[in-house]
Amino acid sequence: MRKNLRWLVCFAIIAALMLGAGQVMAAKVFKLGVLGPFTGPAANTGKQFRGSVEMALEKIGGKIGEYNIEPVWIDSQSDPAKATNAYAEACERSGIQAGVLNWHSSVAVAVMDVAAQYKVPHMFGFGATEVVNEKWKKDPDKYSFWGGKGWPVPGTLMNGYVQCVNDAVKNGIFKPKTKKVAIWGEDTDWGRSAGGALKEKFKATGWEIYSEDYFPATQTDFYAMLSKYKSADVAILAGTSASPPNTAALVKQADEIGLTSLMVVDGVGWIGDWYKLMGNASDYVLDMIPQLSSKAAQKWAKDVKAQKGYTVSPSSGGLAYDGIGFMLKILKRTLERDGKLDKAAVHKTMVDEVNTGKLSYTEADGAIIMKEYKYTAATMPDPVVGPANYFFPVIQYKGGKGSIVFPQAWATKKFEVKK
8 A cells, every 4th residue: 555655656746747847848938139228338227227127027927928038138338339239149149039128329220220130020219319210211111120119209309498498588587698509419319319409499499509519428528618608608508418427527517617507408317316426516407307207106116226226217217117018018919919929920010000009008008107108100110299198398406306397287396597
């Protein structure tokens, strides 16, 4: 009897081991490339990308159906040439089946050709420049692999600054000595696209463009440029940089030399711990960033702080979290529709359902920054922009806090001028 019992126990153990082995063998892996500046001047953004992706994958247990979703980290190093090499290697050696995210416009312009070459569907790249849209529209079949962008062209959003400033002038809050505007920015596709949009919008409403200055993203000495603006009584400084050291140096040095011009510094809020870098020098600066306004977004930010140890930026970390969330919804939909996950099936879902507006990503799905991320044939590769979809309010900083000052319907504080 005991002998038979021993045999039964052995048989049960062997059967359990075989079942476990079978389950392991049955598990499938879907490799998802995550493109970001994980090292280099924008490494802080890369850190936020990584944290957001990890948290989104943890939320679903790292699986969609029978597929384990394995992230492949592709380091752009904020350099187009290095990014293309890294992306090609991820396609060839790592075998990524899809890609998601990206920060720099110059990187997007370069990598969209690599995605097309390897037929890897890539979603939610932040590269906002018009150059991406121009390439996409010239050959939409080829560039359909570079899916809907996570950031619209600068001109769509930059007009908010001009409207905000003109509104302050009209209401007698801002009384500039001159109508001079100095346009500045990092010397990249993003910097020049944003600068060009600001120049066009200000000029169209009666402002004089004093100068247009672009510089390397690694530059940290702006004393000569800022002193020139001060001597000319420039009323407004408007521009952008995706490099935290670059942006922080410009803001702090402007304060050091006593520059009282109104400063539009698009991208301060991209840096999670921006106040640690800039301090009170950031007071009165205007920015356009999304807000962690919902309870879900605020809870998520607290979870990030607790789990990852840093203060999350709505623009980089928050949008990245929504971007990976949208991509995971696309993968889930693809599996439901086609019963498999591979490059061709994911690409088909993007073209047939995402690009046409049939499949969007909303607050009900888990979006925390925008109400709805949606694309249509008329807007591709940009998202639909508007208060009910993708929209940034104008923020003014003071004492380490950003408050909405425009549009008026959203304002939580009145516009102020540095004295």
